Amino acid sequence: MGMFDTIIFDRPIPCARCGAEIRSDQTKAFECTLDDYRIGDCIAHAEEIRIVGDDLYCNACKAFTTRYYLAVYRGVLVGIEQEREVAEALLHNFNFEKLLLWYHDLYRKRQHALADNRRAEAFMRQVCEWFEGGYDKQAPEGLGSLRFFLSRDILEKSETPLAALHHFLAEREAEAKAGDDNGQMSLW
Ligand SMILES: [Zn+2]
Numbered sequence: 130m131g132m133f134d135t136i137i138f139d140r141p142i143p144c145a146r147c148g149a150e151i152r153s154d155q156t157k158a159f160e161c162t163l164d165d166y167r168i169g170d171c172i173a174h175a176e177e178i179r180i181v182g183d184d185l186y187c188n189a190c191k192a193f194t195t196r197y198y199l200a201v202y203r204g205v206l207v208g209i210e211q212e213r214e215v216a217e218a219l220l221h222n223f224n225f226e227k228l229l230l231w232y233h234d235l236y237r238k239r240q241h242a243l244a245d246n247r248r249a250e251a252f253m254r255q256v257c258e259w260f261e262g263g264y265d266k267q268a269p270e271g272l273g274s275l276r277f278f279l280s281r282d283i284l285e286k287s288e289t290p291l292a293a294l295h296h297f298l299a300e301r302e303a304e305a306k307a308g309d310d311n312g313q314m315s316l317w
Pocket residue numbers: 144145146147148149187188189190191194
């Protein structure tokens with residue numbers, strides 16, 4: 130109920146009626162995981178080679194105005210096109226070498242996601258330990274130098290566990306933004 134996937138376009142698609150730029154679409158054509166997908170992401174099962182047509186909603190027209198097509202090759206989203214023929218050509222001309230490069234990138238993304246997950250878990254554990262252990266009440270010189278190594282900067286400036294979470298999330302958003310600006314992802 131109400132679940133979908135969000136496709137983030139590599140370039141905006143103009144509304145066929147008013148010309149407004151549409152930058153993403155919510156679709157129910159795939160697994161509906163509430164995740165964001167971009168070109169190069171694994172969006173479906175590995176055996177899937179297909180074109181998915183969908184209607185784009187224009188916020189300016191308040192209506193579905195624009196047809197577009199997603200090209201999926203071996204489960205990977207390889208193209209977002211306004212013409213069905215162009216999307217089909219993408220699938221016909223897709224070659225194995227290119228697919229290997231996509232898989233290489235996907236593996237890298239997976240490594241980053243695992244590192245992100247490990248970091249978040251470690252941080253949550255340290256927040257518990259810090260506040261339950263009364264470390265927030267101790268003078269800095271009384272604290273072991275390595276124990277809270279990864280989270281120390283955040284913990285020392287946080288009065289409460291909630292403040293620590295806010296600091297952590299803000300730091301992560303800043304890193305994600307910096308990564309986007311550089312066209313790459315950050316490790317943490
Ligand atoms: Zn429009």
